[in-house]
Amino acid sequence: MKASGGRYDGWTSVALALTGGYLLLVIWPLIMVLINSFAGGGEFSLAGFEKFFSSRLYYGTLINSVLVTVCVTVLALVVAFPLAYFMTMFRIQGNRTVQMLILASMMSPPFIGAYSWILLLGNNGMITKLIESVIGVKPPSIYGFAGIVLVLTLQLVPLIFTYLMGAWRTIDVALLEAAESMGITGWRRAVQVISPLLWPTVLAGSLLVFVRAFADFGTPMLIGQGFRTVPVLIYSSFVGEVSVDKSFAAAVSVIVIAVTLGVFLVQKYLVSRQNFSMTALRPIEPSRLPGWRGVAVHLYIYGFLTLALAPLIVVVVSSFRNTLYGQFVDGYSFENYLDSHRDILRYVGNTFGIGITALVILVIVAVLVAYLTVRRKGMLSGTLDTMTMVPYVVPGLVIGIALVTAFSQAPLILTGTFTIMVIALTIRRLPYSVRSTTALMYQLNPSIEEAAISLGASKFRTLVRIIVPALAPGILSGAILSWVTIITELSTTLFLYNTSTQTLSLGIYAEVIRGQLGTAAALSTMLLALTMLSLILLMRLPGGQRELRV
Amino acid sequence: MTRIALRSLRKEYNGQVAVPNLDLDISNGEFFTLLGPSGCGKTTLLRMIAGFNSIEAGTISFDDIVINDRSPAARNIGMVFQSYALFPQMTAAKNVAFGLQTRNVDKAETTRRVTAALESVHMAHLKDRLPGEMSGGQQQRVALARALVIRPAMLLMDEPLSNLDAKLRVEMRDTIREAQREAGITTVYVTHDQEEAMAVSDRIAVMNLGVVQQVGSPAQIYRNPANRFVAEFIGKTNLIERELHHRNGATMLDLGDGVSVDVTSTIPSTITGRVQVSVRPEAVSAASEGLSAEVVAETFLGSHSQIRAQLSTGETVEFLEFSRRAALWERGEKVSLQLKTDMLTYFDAESGVSIMHGAQR
Ligand SMILES: Nc1ncnc2c1ncn2[C@@H]1O[C@H](COP(=O)(O)OP(=O)(O)O)[C@@H](O)[C@H]1O
Numbered sequence: 079m080k081a082s083g084g085r086y087d088g089w090t091s092v093a094l095a096l097t098g099g100y101l102l103l104v105i106w107p108l109i110m111v112l113i114n115s116f117a118g119g120g121e122f123s124l125a126g127f128e129k130f131f132s133s134r135l136y137y138g139t140l141i142n143s144v145l146v147t148v149c150v151t152v153l154a155l156v157v158a159f160p161l162a163y164f165m166t167m168f169r170i171q172g173n174r175t176v177q178m179l180i181l182a183s184m185m186s187p188p189f190i191g192a193y194s195w196i197l198l199l200g201n202n203g204m205i206t207k208l209i210e211s212v213i214g215v216k217p218p219s220i221y222g223f224a225g226i227v228l229v230l231t232l233q234l235v236p237l238i239f240t241y242l243m244g245a246w247r248t249i250d251v252a253l254l255e256a257a258e259s260m261g262i263t264g265w266r267r268a269v270q271v272i273s274p275l276l277w278p279t280v281l282a283g284s285l286l287v288f289v290r291a292f293a294d295f296g297t298p299m300l301i302g303q304g305f306r307t308v309p310v311l312i313y314s315s316f317v318g319e320v321s322v323d324k325s326f327a328a329a330v331s332v333i334v335i336a337v338t339l340g341v342f343l344v345q346k347y348l349v350s351r352q353n354f355s356m357t358a359l360r361p362i363e364p365s366r367l368p369g370w371r372g373v374a375v376h377l378y379i380y381g382f383l384t385l386a387l388a389p390l391i392v393v394v395v396s397s398f399r400n401t402l403y404g405q406f407v408d409g410y411s412f413e414n415y416l417d418s419h420r421d422i423l424r425y426v427g428n429t430f431g432i433g434i435t436a437l438v439i440l441v442i443v444a445v446l447v448a449y450l451t452v453r454r455k456g457m458l459s460g461t462l463d464t465m466t467m468v469p470y471v472v473p474g475l476v477i478g479i480a481l482v483t484a485f486s487q488a489p490l491i492l493t494g495t496f497t498i499m500v501i502a503l504t505i506r507r508l509p510y511s512v513r514s515t516t517a518l519m520y521q522l523n524p525s526i527e528e529a530a531i532s533l534g535a536s537k538f539r540t541l542v543r544i545i546v547p548a549l550a551p552g553i554l555s556g557a558i559l560s561w562v563t564i565i566t567e568l569s570t571t572l573f574l575y576n577t578s579t580q581t582l583s584l585g586i587y588a589e590v591i592r593g594q595l596g597t598a599a600a601l602s603t604m605l606l607a608l609t610m611l612s613l614i615l616l617m618r619l620p621g622g623q624r625e626l627r628v
Numbered sequence: 629m630t631r632i633a634l635r636s637l638r639k640e641y642n643g644q645v646a647v648p649n650l651d652l653d654i655s656n657g658e659f660f661t662l663l664g665p666s667g668c669g670k671t672t673l674l675r676m677i678a679g680f681n682s683i684e685a686g687t688i689s690f691d692d693i694v695i696n697d698r699s700p701a702a703r704n705i706g707m708v709f710q711s712y713a714l715f716p717q718m719t720a721a722k723n724v725a726f727g728l729q730t731r732n733v734d735k736a737e738t739t740r741r742v743t744a745a746l747e748s749v750h751m752a753h754l755k756d757r758l759p760g761e762m763s764g765g766q767q768q769r770v771a772l773a774r775a776l777v778i779r780p781a782m783l784l785m786d787e788p789l790s791n792l793d794a795k796l797r798v799e800m801r802d803t804i805r806e807a808q809r810e811a812g813i814t815t816v817y818v819t820h821d822q823e824e825a826m827a828v829s830d831r832i833a834v835m836n837l838g839v840v841q842q843v844g845s846p847a848q849i850y851r852n853p854a855n856r857f858v859a860e861f862i863g864k865t866n867l868i869e870r871e872l873h874h875r876n877g878a879t880m881l882d883l884g885d886g887v888s889v890d891v892t893s894t895i896p897s898t899i900t901g902r903v904q905v906s907v908r909p910e911a912v913s914a915a916s917e918g919l920s921a922e923v924v925a926e927t928f929l930g931s932h933s934q935i936r937a938q939l940s941t942g943e944t945v946e947f948l949e950f951s952r953r954a955a956l957w958e959r960g961e962k963v964s965l966q967l968k969t970d971m972l973t974y975f976d977a978e979s980g981v982s983i984m985h986g987a988q989r
């Protein structure tokens with residue numbers, strides 16, 4: 079393009095405006111956190127960091143977090159690899175439904191999983207009670223390390239699974255046949271021939287699992303009890319269960335960001351060393367697997383599905399149980415829904431109001447940033463692209479803290495407002511949206527845009543009339559996925575809401591903490607229903623299934 | 629309809645020179661082709677005319693008005709791309725209508741012109757199809773209609789036929805030529821295919837490494853190439869190297885085996901020394917006497933054969949022969965070759981530049 083040589087035009091203004099907004103709303107708040115981490119009592123000090131590394135009570139949380147994260151990442155890979163392998167190679171009964179349900183379990187809010195495993199295996203859980211009444215002994219506790227790993231693994235297996243399924247589709251049958259002709263078949267072929275081809279995908283998927291598990295707050299908060307992870311430590315030192323120490327919370331946040339960034343850079347380096355691309359002329363056709371092997375494969379897949387869906391079913395069923403002072407008692411009715419219908423209406427209203435506003439802004443910003451990075455390569459758009467990736471390595475909780483820190487004093491007092499909720503959710507999702515929109519933009523032939531301009535259309539008209547409509551199916555699918563993650567987001571908004579901006583997921587969290595299990599189950603059911611409806615809508619869109627990546 | 633003048637034009641990509649210094653004049657209503665091997669700068673030049681590439685030096689004028697700083701949208705051009713570049717979400721008719729809508733043409737007029745444009749490329753019956761539902765050839769017809777419907781000052785086409793199969797290419801190039809004649813529109817056409825260029829063009833500019841080697845009609849370029857590059861790039865030719873002799877005011881070229889040509893009237897007498905002779909295959913025929921050679925191979929192609937023979941000097945000469953003999957040539961068979969001396973062209977052995985009277989450049 080003519081102006082890509084650095085000429086000033088309307089697009090430069092857009093780039094400048096976006097950069098300015100990003101500096102104000104993301105970079106500056108994060109810098110505030112950084113400053114706070116080094117400033118105990120108004121002057122430079124390393125007190126926050128010293129405190130963290132001085133007591134096992136604190137640095138132990140980092141060890142816990144790393145332990146959980148590594149276990150979850152490895153386990154998720156070990157479970158997901160055979161799952162993806164079987165689904166690609168063999169004809170599975172109800173294949174499409176299975177895929178859909180696995181995705182549904184991935185998109186459900188993680189803290190609902192934690193909460194419903196408590197309902198199943200907690201001190202008063204259904205299974206706990208059942209086992210106790212049959213053999214008279216209490217089964218081992220779900221709380222702590224094992225519970226966190228169980229919940230997060232079940233939650234994140236689908237994520238790696240989706241990545242792997244995508245990668246399998248790029249493998250040409252000819253590769254498998256070539257291996258077979260050399261006498262390499264079955265599991266040896268999977269490990270020796272296919273695994274190396276999937277390596278970049280495995281790395282990318284693992285990173286995502288790592289980042290998610292490391293930053294997850296809801297699960298360890300609900301099910302961790304004495305086993306505290308870093309996000310829980312940040313939370314408690316920021317809200318001050320014991321004592322408020324914001325500079326300590328900031329220091330811990332900085333440590334978390336540093337670890338995530340480190341892992342991110344290592345992954346980038348590993349991927350850059352392994353650069354190849356494939357497209358399958360003839361993708362793998364699943365074949366029928368007869369006999370006991372077929373049965374075993376089905377058992378594996380349906381076994382996983384049962385484990386993954388159990389929490390969701392439990393929540394839905396529980397929502398109809400009677401409660402007394404928040405605890406479940408015998409009998410079923412709609413009372414959980416009816417008794418708190420006012421709150422429910424408020425939560426749902428806020429979820430839609432805040433969620434849709436955030437979504438609209440998100441889509442517009444993502445399209446603009448993607449356009450700038452793909453079509454107007456240059457310093458400014460390069461910077462913008464890098465900046466939008468920042469929240470990727472910053473846990474949601476820390477984004478929340480940063481926004482609270484930056485916007486709770488004059489002249490910008492935004493905490494507790496509708497605006498700050500929208501800003502937080504937009505920022506949180508932006509790295510993912512920008513990346514998927516950028517990928518779409520790269521697929522669009524640049525000649526199409528030039529054709530429009532040669533026909534006399536302005537650049538803005540070209541964007542609105544040609545580019546966006548041409549990408550509309552992809553943008554719409556991406557928007558639905560973003561919508562699902564926005565309505566299920568918890569940690570980012572935890573410090574920012576008040577009763578007038580409380581959403582469904584915040585409501586669930588509050589009710590669980592308050593011990594109102596019935597209301598929590600009813601809210602969770604509604605959130606799940608909303609998620610499922612969105613996913614079904616997504617599946618019905620042309621090409622929607624391809625978009626199912628997070 | 630517009631005259632295009634390029635003066636001292638220069639293009640660099642990040643300091644890398646793609647076009648060093650280029651002058652060209654394209655006349656009103658002319659079908660002008662930029663021809664050259666891949667990477668020689670054809671696309672670069674076309675996109676400079678369109679306004680999609682920056683200009684490092686020089687000027688581009690349309691009808692004597694310098695338009696260097698005019699945006700592509702304001703240049704009133706019709707463009708046809710190799711990849712068709714139809715708007716994927718719009719039907720054929722909507723694609724064609726787009727340019728009229730940006731020009732605020734009223735509805736009835738738009739419908740009328742869209743229909744006429746689609747008819748002129750034989751696509752009216754598919755006006756409600758989406759690009760994804762059309763073949764490559766059909767898409768390119770729609771793209772042509774879309775470019776022409778706005779009545780642009782000029783039509784710019786970058787390898788519009790490269791993505792089509794051989795048969796469609798021939799069909800489509802006739803459609804393009806027809807539509808261009810009908811509209812009488814100045815056209816700049818880019819291709820690397822010399823046969824395609826010869827078939828459609830009024831004039832051709834042969835380019836290499838960002839430099840125009842020769843501008844002329846297809847016949848001029850073929851019969852009188854400005855240099856060795858053009859001779860070899862346009863059609864096939866055999867190059868042999870010989871010495872000029874000046875005797876009694878006449879210039880003679882000794883071809884060997886007692887055959888010599890009097891080139892007094894074709895080559896200026898000031899030129900001496902070694903020259904390269906370009907011998908087109910059709911200038912060679914097997915005869916009872918002439919240059920003695922030995923057959924290396926014959927490729928039988930049905931209506932004719934392509935025969936490769938080696939001269940006694942070791943040089944290889946290729947020529948064509950219409951199929952008429954019962955038997956094919958044998959490898960090693962002796963043959964005498966006669967050259968049509970009026971079809972030979974001559975180049976300086978060192979520089980490769982044509983040394984003939986009236987040669988360009
Ligand atoms: N956008 C670009 N950036 C850098 N170099 C380019 C770019 N476009 C073309 N070039 C270079 O300019 C030269 C001419 O390219 P091009 O005009 O595309 O040739 P053609 O169309 O004749 O094949 C080539 O050496 C090519 O590598």
Ligand SMILES: [Mg+2]
Pocket residue numbers: 667670671672
């Ligand atoms: Mg080109």
